[in-house]
Amino acid sequence: MTPENIRESASKYSETAGATGPFLAGLLLIIIGWYVSAFTFYGAGIIIIGFLIAVFSGLKINSQWEEAIVLRLGKFNRINKEGLFYVFPIIEKAFRVDKRVITSSFNAEQTLTKDNVPVDVDAILFWRVISPKNAVINVKDYGGSVLFASQTALRDVIGRTILSEMLSNREDLDTKLKKIIDNKVSDWGVNVQSVEIREVRIPQALQDAMSRQAQAERERQARIILGDSEVQIAKKFEDASQVYKKNPAALHLRGMNMLYESLKQTDAIVIVPSSAVETMGLGGMLGTASTAKDLIKKRKTA
Known part of the structure; x- marks a missing residue:
């Protein structure tokens, strides 16, 4: 995955919620209504409409899996959980954060193992935001940063592992990767659920x-x-x-x-050397058996 693709996939993980545009529109209607009221009674209606637009422009709704970090005059003010909340226009800004488990794929191409074998490795990362405040304040793009950290950790683990171990002990590699990535992203309010290596390609x-x-x-x-x-x-x-x-x-x-x-x-025809017959002491026995066999044949033909 290229850096451009990583940034595109991470951009959907955070959303900025602002109310400046509708508030300014409502404020403009109030000013227009105030001037119009000097000439006609319609001005009062325009003022009321503008006031309602300005007030309701600050209303926001979080889904059950979202939390909003509210900054007032650029400083952290509060965290709003699911449901309805209000953002004061102009002086406040809210950032929504998705707290569900996110699945991200990443890879390492043409990376040398410990025994100098170039490999391509594909992996999947399961992670979620556990501290929306840290995710918004401590890092600019937590989604892209998590994927970059995962890619770096994967290359590091590959460089410390021989090929045979990589092919036979994937579970151990998954555990090592999870530990390394978790240590890197813990300050960003992110928790790594698991890491799974999907495929290891060799020349x-x-x-x-x-x-x-x-x-x-x-x-x-x-x-x-x-x-x-x-x-x-x-x-x-x-x-x-x-x-x-x-x-x-x-x-x-x-x-x-x-x-x-x-x-x-x-x-069947059995040929037994005379020396073997004498050694085994089966001469008489063999003759008796042969005679018995001939008698049986004669009875069958009679």
Whole structure:
């Protein structure tokens, strides 16, 4: 947001209420009526109309969310809250202040982080006036001043933060920003409700590099997990071999189970080396199983 846009957006936050114009018009009518009354009775009517205009020109109405700061002869005189109030023409001037929560957007463009990365940051500021007197008397344009202070604070926070922290810990940045801005604007009668960073934009080349880095990190983690799984499987096999070494019967039972599983599929062909059969002591068992399988086939074809 440029300084010109900031001033335009802030101009709607304060309104000057004056009564000089209507009062002077009424006073002029009174003078004209006084001269006319010397020649005709209509002059009295003109005087009355002018008097009413002059009197009612000082009547003002505040909405429920407004307060008016009244200056008399240039010095603070009083604060008028919501409802009807009167401003004496010429000697008094009233400034209306909106006390509702105001939402303002601001940004920082091409600002270097602590690790020298240029970033564009957009943020939103939620604030309100809590002391209309300070907002009118202590600063000329409190709306524009708040936004300028917010922009400066944002640049300061960016310069003290590395990019990775800025992308991952936005809530901490919001808290830091709120504290810095609140300290700057407290003398102006303004209270900061909250600050939220909406978007952090980085150069496209850096985005591509970060994407490749993240992909490489995911592949590294996948390889580590796969390697750990292989180690665990090998460890289990080692434990099983120790059990089979100490208990040959368990090895024979495992062999029988493997043979049973292989023969469950009728169309399967299992080739077992003779050395393995002799080692496992399954020669007779294998022959018996094969004979049984042939008998089953003959019965099905009969």
